[in-house]
Amino acid sequence: MSDGLEQEPAEAARVFGDRLPVVRRYAADLAEHGIVLGLIGPLEPPRLWSRHVLNSGLLAEFLPRDAAVADVGSGAGLPGLVLAAARPDLRVTLIEPMERRVAWLEEERARLGLENVVVERSRAEDAAPGRFDVVTARAVGALTGLLPITAPLAKRGGRLALLKGAAVDAELAKAEKVVRRLRLTDVRVEIAGRGMAGLETRVLVATVPS
Secondary structure, X not given: OOOOOXXXXXXXXXXXXXXXXXXXXXXXXXXXXXXXXXXXXXOOHHHHHHHHHHHHHHHHHHOOOOOEEEEEOOOOOOOHHHHHHHOOOOXXXXXXXXXXXXXXXXXXXXXXXXXXXXXXXXXXXXXXXXXXXXXXXXXXXXXXXXXXXXXXXXXXXXXXXXXXXXXXHHHHHHOHXXXXXXXXXXXXXXXXXXXXXXOOEEEEEEEOOO
């Protein structure tokens, strides 16, 4: 049930603008079904907006207009469904291997009327490479394992924009050899949502060789 869903923060209007009603529906659906389906833990509804939905929406500023975007390990649709709801110009492919999560993503895509979303049941390692302008992921794993499965999905000269936590600098240091092997350039950590108290998040940005 959706009892205990976090009150929508004022910043939601700033982040999502006129797309907020669609995102609001997604948040309510996830709060209602997410625990039963194993998409979120039982402690998440009281912080669903601030920890998950807004966190995902802040990534939109790193995505160029009309981009083809892959969300690796999409799970509950974070950040992919949120980005697709916030940015109708994007073409978002949700890559997810687990059948029950794929079913949720398909159903939620239909409920929200998101014609700019494709759900692909696959592991990232098995997905066809070189198709996307931007590849993203959230809460999938450390950079040493994440970079090798996300970078091949990007087009030549494409971009990675990976939502990460406070330990991203340490992760990046450990992944130095992987970065060199993949020949990633312009690798840096950006702050999304700067100035929004308690909502700032880190994004690992990198360019795939052309």
